[in-house]
Amino acid sequence: MMKHVMDPVPQILTVRPDLPPACNEIINKAMAKERDERFSSATDLSSALTAVTERNLEQPSMRKLEAELSEMKAELLEDAPPPVTPPVRTPTPTTPVVMDTATTVPPPPPVDTRSGPVSFPTPTPQAQVSGGGVPKWIWAVVGVVVLACIGGAVIVVSNLAKDGLALFGGDPTSTPRVEEEEVVVEVDEEATAQALAAIETEEAASATPEVIEPTPTEEVATAVPTATDVPVEATPDVVATRQSAQATREAVVSATETAVAINNPPTPRPTSDVGAIYGPFTGSMVHDDDEFIETAYADPTPADFVMQVEMVNPYGPATGSWDFGLIFRQNDVDEELRLVVRSDGEWNLNDRAPGSDNFLQDGVVDFVDTNEGSSNFFEVIAIGGQGYFFLNDQFVAQLDLSSRTSGGNIALGTGFYGSNELVGEVTEYKDFNLYSVEPVYGPNDGELVHVIDDLIKLETAEVDVLNFLAEVTFVNPFAASVNNWDYGFSFRTNGSYKYWLVVESEGDWALADRQGSADNETTVDEGNLDILNLGAGETNTLRLIAMGDRGYFFVNDEFIDSLDLSSNLDSGEVEAITAYYFDHEIEGEATGFVDFTVIPLP
The missing domain is CATH 2.60.120.560 (Exo-inulinase; domain 1)
Structure with missing residues (x-):
């Protein structure tokens, strides 16, 4: 290997003195140590060998050959302009060179017999005929030389790539641009995806599978049966079937x-989110002397609902009495249910009809906050013929709503009793919410x-x-x-x-x-x-x-x-x-x- 790199190329005339002297120059050029000094293609090498074997042809000077090679090299450069074809001289008729039928290398063009250097343009393919031509031993030498050229080129390119040097242009970091004449191969994305999937499948098959531990089943208690009020160890529940x-x-x-079939996802269960259909709203009801109840109506009119509101006291007990309440399932004026709370703790449920009151339930609560500026949290649940009344997070009463079960208007109110209003005062309410409810x-x-x-x-x-x-x-x-x-x-x-x-x-x-x-x-x-x-x-x-x-x-x-x-x-x-x-x-x-x-x- 060191001799190939360091020693000069052996002279072929020392072993074959009968060859033309130009053979030494051709062999030296073909096997030059530097890439730029070699023939740019096997066709150029073949043309040079053919030319020196023709009779009555002048040997091309090395200067001319180098010029031709420089032009060919320029064609390979990425940013170089298209090469200019040199003018073709009028050839003198000569006996055409017939190529051996065993080779596919086309014959060289006619060579000018006049004095001066011989040019070697890229030959044009011509029909082959049988007959004489270049001796076969020459082609054997050419084959060896071509192989040597290819091997040397591979070594040089590999060394340059390892050193991080650019193969095109002087910028080591530049990337060659794709020219328009280059053929871009389209990638079959579907085929690529299938190939990748196959590779992943093979890798997954060869890999150790991850073990998913099943959720442990709750153990059944085995405590001694007892009939006491609350067992020390009660049995856990078993997941029953729908029947x-x-x-x-x-x-x-x-x-x-x-429990074992963990790969089967459970059927999604309904959620428990209940959103307000009205509110939260904050406002006020002004006291006046018009002998009417002051109201704040909600837009929806469901029959079954949950109502929540914070009622703010208009004044303290030393100033006067007040009341607040809920009008619901209202079909017309004075045709409704009324739930009223008074500042003295009394409350009542009234099935109001035009011109008359029908008190269904009443009672007294001792946890009404009557202080000035304080408030009371008021809640009502109405479902069918049953209702539930809460005040300040405490249960007050279960309500009988069976006399009116259909939907109707819903409103907050104050001044249900004329004596519970002071003209010019205001009863405020905060976070008035209304929710519609139904079974899941x-x-x-x-x-x-x-x-x-x-x-x-x-x-x-x-x-x-x-x-x-x-x-x-x-x-x-x-x-x-x-x-x-x-x-x-x-x-x-x-x-x-x-x-x-x-x-x-x-x-x-x-x-x-x-x-x-x-x-x-x-x-x-x-x-x-x-x-x-x-x-x-x-x-x-x-x-x-x-x-x-x-x-x-x-x-x-x-x-x-x-x-x-x-x-x-x-x-x-x-x-x-x-x-x-x-x-x-x-x-x-x-x-x-x-x-x-x-x-x-x-």
Whole structure:
């Protein structure tokens, strides 16, 4: 290799003195160490060899050859202008050179026999004929020389590329521009994508697959059955099927299979977002002496709604009395329901008719804030024939709205009583909101079959709610004198976190808060009932209102107690349940349920 780079090219005449002297120059040029000193193409080399073998031809001078080569080199430069073809001299007729039929190199053009250097323009292809031509040993030498030229060019280009030198132009950082005559190969994007996908598939097949651990199934508690008010270890609920009557031991297998099939996404559950259809609005109602109620009407007129507003006291008790209230389900003037609160704590529900009052309910509250500049938070829920009245986040009364159940106008009011207005004073209101409500589940009927398997039987509403009203009527599976039974709700289920609200046939009720497992379950509220129907086939209606950190529990349309829900403020499932306690079921019996309904609240 070092000799090839360093030593001079051997003289061919030393071994073949019979060759023309110009052969040395041609061989030296073909095998020159520097690229620029070589022939630019094999055709030029062939033409030079052919010329020196022709009789009566002058040897081209090296100066002329170098000039021709310089012109050819200029054609290769990227930014060089198109080469100018030198004028062709009128040739003197000579005997044409016939190429050997074994080669594809075209014959050289006729050469001028007059004195002067011989030019070697790019030959024009001509038809080949049989006959004599250049000796075959010459072509063998040419082949060796061409291979040497190609090898040397590859070495030079590789070295230049390694050194970071530009192959075109003097700027080592410049990128050659694509000339217009260059052919741009279009890429088949679809084929490329398929090829890449195939490569990725092969790589994925050869790679170690990532193991996805299934979500562990909650273990079933095995505590000793107890009939106490609140169990130390209550059984966790099992995921029941939609047909609650089939929530038996087979449901456990079904639940396990569902838990393993983690690749199947669950059906999206309805959300519990309840947006206001009116508000929040802030305004005021001016007191005057026109003997009319001062009002602020809302635009929507739903029959079922939640209304919330903060009413600001117009003055203190030393100045005078005042009132505020809600007009709703109004069909015409003086044809409406009115719920009015007075500064002395009295309240009433009036089914107003033209020219007459029909007071349906009334009472007294002792938590009205009457201080000047203070306010009272006023809430009303109206659903069908039932209503719920709250003041300052406390439950006041359940309302009988059965006399008017259709939609109508809704308005805030003040001055329901003439003596409760002072001319020129103002009753302000803040954040007047109105929400339309409707069920997202139910009313549905079914039954929960008793199976002695230490599992709580349940019917899930398949909802995800934080604030809601849930109601269900349970049918006793048997008389309490035969065996104890229980039923109730589980709600705000979030994984292993949930509340249980359970009623027992002994008359006890309890709210339990489960924080992760049955071993971490505490009693939040509890009490005793004396209004339960205990006979076989008799019914008891349970209703639960959950609003943020507070809840309200009703049995058979009677308010039982307020509940503290502050330890779990996550939205979750709502379920009707039975067999919360281990010994509160009989094999083959069933606890029926009727009109199980869930209504989201704001």
